[in-house]
Amino acid sequence: MNVIQTRLPGVVIIEPRVFGDHRGFFLESFSAERYKQDAGIELDFVQDNHSRSVKGVLRGLHFQKNHPQGKLVSVSRGAVLDVAVDINPESATFGEHVAVELSDDNHRQLYIPPGYAHGFCVLSDTVDFSYKCTDYYYPEDEAGLAWNCPEVGIEWPVETPALSEKDQHYPGLSELVNQLKGTS
Numbered sequence: 001m002n003v004i005q006t007r008l009p010g011v012v013i014i015e016p017r018v019f020g021d022h023r024g025f026f027l028e029s030f031s032a033e034r035y036k037q038d039a040g041i042e043l044d045f046v047q048d049n050h051s052r053s054v055k056g057v058l059r060g061l062h063f064q065k066n067h068p069q070g071k072l073v074s075v076s077r078g079a080v081l082d083v084a085v086d087i088n089p090e091s092a093t094f095g096e097h098v099a100v101e102l103s104d105d106n107h108r109q110l111y112i113p114p115g116y117a118h119g120f121c122v123l124s125d126t127v128d129f130s131y132k133c134t135d136y137y138y139p140e141d142e143a144g145l146a147w148n149c150p151e152v153g154i155e156w157p158v159e160t161p162a163l164s165e166k167d168q169h170y171p172g173l174s175e176l177v178n179q180l181k182g183t184s
């Protein structure tokens with residue numbers, strides 16, 4: 001497999017080895033030892049998630065405050081623009097983001113370590129989105145960053161995405177940092 005470092009510490013693009021033949025293809029979507037050795041994923045995964053979305057949907061930008069999750073994300077059918085944002089004010093890349101197209105054509109995965117905000121926008125008619133998490137879901141611990149925060153400046157492929165109710169009301173980066181510090 002091929003691992004591509006990004007500008008965000010620990011966020012890596014993984015290109016599994018794909019075995020194609022007249023029947024179709026085969027790939028190993030995860031291997032604990034190889035992903036630890038080659039992609040630097042030291043944490044164990046404890047929960048797998050699967051969501052299906054239609055074109056124009058945007059889910060994000062989410063994170064858990066006290067139970068931050070590392071996420072190994074991939075697309076089994078369709079295509080998304082997947083985004084990770086550095087929300088750590090102590091980080092040298094604070095406020096920066098990485099945006100990567102993941103699809104059932106390029107078979108790319110993205111590993112996002114704990115401490116980043118994550119989201120994606122659907123490019124295909126539908127998408128089946130799967131990801132492994134390094135901690136469990138704690139609904140009371142959920143938080144988010146506004147998908148269209150001008151301080152981050154993500155160039156989403158849609159101007160008016162379909163959002164969940166909660167995804168319409170998250171704060172921008174400066175307000176988020178103040179909230180997390182308890183100063184607002």
Ligand SMILES: Cc1cn([C@H]2C[C@H](O)[C@@H](COP(=O)(O)OP(=O)(O)O[C@H]3O[C@H](C)C(=O)[C@H](O)[C@H]3O)O2)c(=O)[nH]c1=O
Nearest residue numbers: 049051059060061062063071118119120136137138164
């Ligand atoms: C995340 C999650 C949700 N749920 C339940 C809670 C809701 O009743 C329902 C839909 O949840 P939500 O609208 O938060 O789902 P997404 O908008 O896809 O959230 C995810 O979207 C972005 C892309 C992420 O990176 C996170 O993994 C996650 O926040 O599933 C669960 O039961 N377990 C879970 O782990």
